[in-house]
Amino acid sequence: MRKRKIESSVAEKRKTALTSLENFGTKLYDQMEEGLFPWIKMPSRSIENIFYSQEVRQYILGDKAVRRSSRNIRHIRPLTQLVWAARFAHELAQSRKTSTLRDVYYSAQAYDMSFKNQPESNNIITDLETVAGLSREDFNVFPEERSAIFGDLTIGYTVPGYEGRQLNLASHPDGMMIGPALTSAEFLKTSAKMVIAIEKGGLFTRFIEEQVYRKFNALLVLTAGQSPRATRHFIRRLNGELGLPVHIFTDGDPWGMHIAMVIISGSANAAHLRELTTPDATWSGMWATDIVNYKLPSDPLTSIDIKRLHELQRDPRYRGKLWQREVKKFLKIRKKSEQEAFSRYGLTYIVDKYLPAKLKEAAS
Amino acid sequence: MRKRKIESSVAEKRKTALTSLENFGTKLYDQMEEGLFPWIKMPSRSIENIFYSQEVRQYILGDKAVRRSSRNIRHIRPLTQLVWAARFAHELAQSRKTSTLRDVYYSAQAYDMSFKNQPESNNIITDLETVAGLSREDFNVFPEERSAIFGDLTIGYTVPGYEGRQLNLASHPDGMMIGPALTSAEFLKTSAKMVIAIEKGGLFTRFIEEQVYRKFNALLVLTAGQSPRATRHFIRRLNGELGLPVHIFTDGDPWGMHIAMVIISGSANAAHLRELTTPDATWSGMWATDIVNYKLPSDPLTSIDIKRLHELQRDPRYRGKLWQREVKKFLKIRKKSEQEAFSRYGLTYIVDKYLPAKLKEAAS
Numbered sequence A, B: 001m002r003k004r005k006i007e008s009s010v011a012e013k014r015k016t017a018l019t020s021l022e023n024f025g026t027k028l029y030d031q032m033e034e035g036l037f038p039w040i041k042m043p044s045r046s047i048e049n050i051f052y053s054q055e056v057r058q059y060i061l062g063d064k065a066v067r068r069s070s071r072n073i074r075h076i077r078p079l080t081q082l083v084w085a086a087r088f089a090h091e092l093a094q095s096r097k098t099s100t101l102r103d104v105y106y107s108a109q110a111y112d113m114s115f116k117n118q119p120e121s122n123n124i125i126t127d128l129e130t131v132a133g134l135s136r137e138d139f140n141v142f143p144e145e146r147s148a149i150f151g152d153l154t155i156g157y158t159v160p161g162y163e164g165r166q167l168n169l170a171s172h173p174d175g176m177m178i179g180p181a182l183t184s185a186e187f188l189k190t191s192a193k194m195v196i197a198i199e200k201g202g203l204f205t206r207f208i209e210e211q212v213y214r215k216f217n218a219l220l221v222l223t224a225g226q227s228p229r230a231t232r233h234f235i236r237r238l239n240g241e242l243g244l245p246v247h248i249f250t251d252g253d254p255w256g257m258h259i260a261m262v263i264i265s266g267s268a269n270a271a272h273l274r275e276l277t278t279p280d281a282t283w284s285g286m287w288a289t290d291i292v293n294y295k296l297p298s299d300p301l302t303s304i305d306i307k308r309l310h311e312l313q314r315d316p317r318y319r320g321k322l323w324q325r326e327v328k329k330f331l332k333i334r335k336k337s338e339q340e341a342f343s344r345y346g347l348t349y350i351v352d353k354y355l356p357a358k359l360k361e362a363a364s
Helices: A009-033 A075-095 A099-111 A119-131 A199-207 A227-244 A253-263 A288-291 A303-314 A322-333 A339-345 A349-363 B010-033 B073-095 B103-110 B117-134 B201-209 B229-242 B254-265 B288-291 B303-313 B320-331 B339-345 B351-364
Strands: A039-043 A050-053 A059-063 A065-069 A147-150 A153-156 A166-168 A176-178 A186-190 A193-200 A218-220 A246-249 A281-283 B039-043 B052-053 B057-063 B065-069 B145-150 B153-156 B167-169 B176-178 B186-190 B194-198 B218-222 B246-249 B282-285
Touching: A009 A039, A009 A075, A009 A119, A009 A227, A039 A119, A059 B065, A065 A075, A075 A099, A075 A119, A099 A119, A099 B339, A166 A322, A176 A227, A186 B145, A193 A199, A199 A339, A199 B103, A218 A227, A227 A246, A227 A253, A246 A253, A246 A349, A253 A281, A253 A322, A281 A349, A281 B073, A288 B057, A303 A322, A303 B254, A339 A349, A339 B103, B010 B039, B010 B073, B039 B117, B057 B153, B065 B073, B065 B103, B065 B145, B073 B103, B073 B117, B103 B117, B103 B339, B145 B201, B145 B254, B176 B229, B186 B229, B194 B201, B194 B229, B201 B218, B201 B339, B201 B351, B229 B246, B229 B254, B246 B254, B246 B351, B254 B282, B254 B303, B254 B320, B282 B351, B288 B320, B339 B351
Parallel strands: A193 A218, A193 A246, A246 A281, B194 B218, B194 B246, B246 B282
Antiparallel strands: A039 A065, A050 A059, A147 A176, A147 A218, A153 A166, A153 A186, A176 B176, B039 B065, B052 B057, B145 B176, B145 B218, B153 B167, B153 B186
8 A cells, every 4th residue: 555645634623613613702702892792794694695606616605794793682692592502512622522413402401592493503503604614513513424435545533532543444344434533534544546436325335345446446435315514525535635536426317416416516505615515526427328328227207306307407506518418318318227227237237347437438 | 351252153144045045946946857837835924924923022924825836827927036036146145245125126137037116026035035034134135224333342254355354343433334244244252241222323423422332331333213124133143142232222202112113023024034133122212201201302292103103002012011101101291302302411411321320220
């Protein structure tokens, strides 16, 4: 295994998160010391202020800002909630404990903070992300869902109890879960030349069994459907820190296509964040074109599929040539197909024939 | 870490699966050599032939049998499909490749076998389970879904490429996926004294962070909702081969209760199988009683929740005292609560107070 020099970003990231929360608090204290009602200003996340940027290739927030001041009686509640959320996040990040959005909602009650319901507390956490310019995972608020990784990458843990310990991610051939420990690990050593992200568990296992990681020097990531944010951030790190190209393989339908798109260009909901996209990742299949070219078994598109395709056609993220061509092709053939459909040619066809052909295509 | 003598069952199991498929084939050949139209007989899986057995504490099949003969023109199709499925399963098990139900459906086309649709091919695989008395995982047909495990258990792999390699399942603090490699691994060494199965990812991570595995000498299993069959089988092995008691923690609602019940007593769909239940496992919470005793934040039961509770009340698996009491209690308080609700008392309350109290209760 050859060594790569890999820049560490994990320790810095954690420091940045803590500092940004502390600055937020200091600012409020300073205002009060000056005799002002504390107030904050942050970019508006309303729909009129969300734009697609060709430059950074994701949704971004425009110039509109919202101001929340403790002078305004209607603002007191959300401002107080935000201050509490910042305090709670700081406590989490400092004590290196993780939690979930659900935990945040219930934890508030321990502090006599009142949230009407889960959406209200989720929204305050998103406010906090917007103010700090960091994602909630940086404050140790993690999603419930877990995805997985397998391949030759040696990581160094930074979580309490595991500091200094290393693990090679090819040690367990069912895959390692991507959770807080992996997300915050340093990348130490790898022989990998690419990342292959896969939508489904069955295919992830097939790729491991058929030694795709060895034959193609690939790290395999299981997205398990729409990938959790922590996984999207992790893929971005594999791409950015290790300089590895990312190929995404999904089912051949509008939903699979969109799983790839969200890894590549993110979502409108996360327009206030910059760390969840991998703009240079490619959707390598399964395309509508593949369904035709490989004469795959297929199912007819449903009316919901077709409605979704029309939405995607108008979506600014789908302006690229490949995306427009494939959306049109789906609408033309009115068919969809699953990755397992390749088993029609034998279980290993997808690895022996399809995968090399698609990787060659992407390289040209 | 103290050593335990653990009986190996994996290698034998694989041999049993292959032998049982070979016997099935030999029988058909013998019939033909005797000049008979090949036929088979297997237990009926129709609803009138499914009974709950207090003795083995799961659903079982009764005495009714179905006969399929190639002499009957209506039987030729399912019998041929079954023979193909047996051949395919034998190929999988022998070459140690895994697949999914979805793969089986599409693979048939490579052999010019025709299945009308996915349910038809799923049903034939269930026929094969019934004939062989083994579950499809024994023939290397695995579910899509993956759950996870964490804790001090050293396993020895038997899958190709990893034979002879060992791994301690506490090496990765996000958890290891439970897939074909882990399911077929030998248990070598453990210091664990119990298994704790948990419904949700967030809590699984909390238990790892709070070192439940160390404080309680526990192996932690994440079921990720309703546990996949491979995980149920795995829990059974932890209980049977390692002699570890199993405690299940779920949300406090009819759906969480049933996640626990399916691990303990299985499902009617799997009445033809014996290896998917852990009758001695206990549902340790969250009970309706806990919602009251711990004064937890809760939501009102929906009409769907209530309908489900009435169904469970009549379900033979729910005859036990604890189950009847809790179903009644849910119906009385008309409330449900999630595991995260304990965060109301601080993030670690569930580990510091609730868990020890429930384990003590279970021991008494």
